[in-house]
Amino acid sequence: MQKIQAVLCGYYGFGNGGDEALLAALLQMLPEHVTPLVLSSDPAATEKLHGVESCDRNHFSTVFSALRSSQAFIWGGGSLIQDATSALSPVYYTGLMFLAQRLGLKTIAWAQGIGPLNYRRNRWLAKQTFKGCAGVSVRDRNSTQFIQDWKLQASQAPDPVWALDATSVYRRVELPNPRIAVSLRAHPLLTPQRLQHLSEALVLFQNQTQASILLLPFQPRQDLDIAQALQKQLQGPSQVLQLSDPRQLKGVFQTVDMTIAMRLHALIMAAAEGCRCVGLSYDPKVMQLMTDIDCPGWELEDLPTQPQTISQVWVEHYRQGQGLTEASRNGRCSQALEHQKILEQVL
Incomplete structure (x- = not known):
């Protein structure tokens, strides 16, 4: 050709x-x-x-x-x-x-x-x-x-990132198990007060579960300050991990047990790798995904004002929730390849 x-x-x-x-x-x-x-x-x-x-x-x-x-x-x-x-x-x-x-x-x-x-x-x-x-x-x-x-x-078809190949990063994650990934981003809806509520909830969650917290700034110039601010308040093991390679970013979710995220592609990558997920929606596209994968969480405007309430939802999902089944993940991956067919048909 x-x-x-x-x-x-x-x-x-x-x-x-x-x-x-x-x-x-x-x-x-x-x-x-x-x-x-x-x-x-x-x-x-x-x-x-x-x-x-x-x-x-x-x-x-x-x-x-x-x-x-x-x-x-x-x-x-x-x-x-x-x-x-x-x-x-x-x-x-x-x-x-x-x-x-x-x-x-x-x-x-x-x-x-x-x-x-x-x-x-x-x-x-x-x-x-x-x-x-x-x-x-x-x-x-x-x-x-x-x-x-x-x-x-x-x-x-589902977002193409469902079908993106992941690269293992086990050596880059320097935390004991279990591990929880957290990906927040700067946004007008993430007010200082809401960020403080989330930070306090994360401290409570870590105290109850003894989990390590892996903070993932997906766009460092927007997210890094938030990740570092969260880390300063945590009392247990934590790590801020910056990765530019998206295949490695997706691979991170092979190493964690649950993900708490605002960013759409953090939730997609986590769900694609079988993680339990909790969403924080700042945009309709995030809420659509949360509904599609039956992911608990809140729109930021509706975030509870009591950190204990937030933490309780996280702890319950950590202990009793489940990620997508392998069949469901494989199905979304196969469906995402419909985007490839458009390229093949036109080009």
């Missing part, structure tokens, strides 16, 4: 473990005859981490040259087309997709988590660019609803 080059576009090079995991999954699923060229905020870091060619996503002339020399354009997975974080984010991504389509590239919207789209302009831009794609896959029901409202076609 003839070799082609595809530009991969997503929230890459920002040090976010979830988005790097999506890129790793995309590269894992990419057909062999396709050579990737990744648009990144930090091309050197992307080339080192993923072993692929990369260029600066912020230099228009460089991006334009990359598109002119390529035959395909792939919006990488995740919540790219949403304006809750930034009203300009969907403008950037739809603008690149529109340019790729005008240049005649085959275009794919891959493993998308669409919305929220609060601005009419952004909904119109998204509809027009999705309409021009040769293939579309989405990862959740809300995204499917957007596609149906726009009278378009897409396949829906």
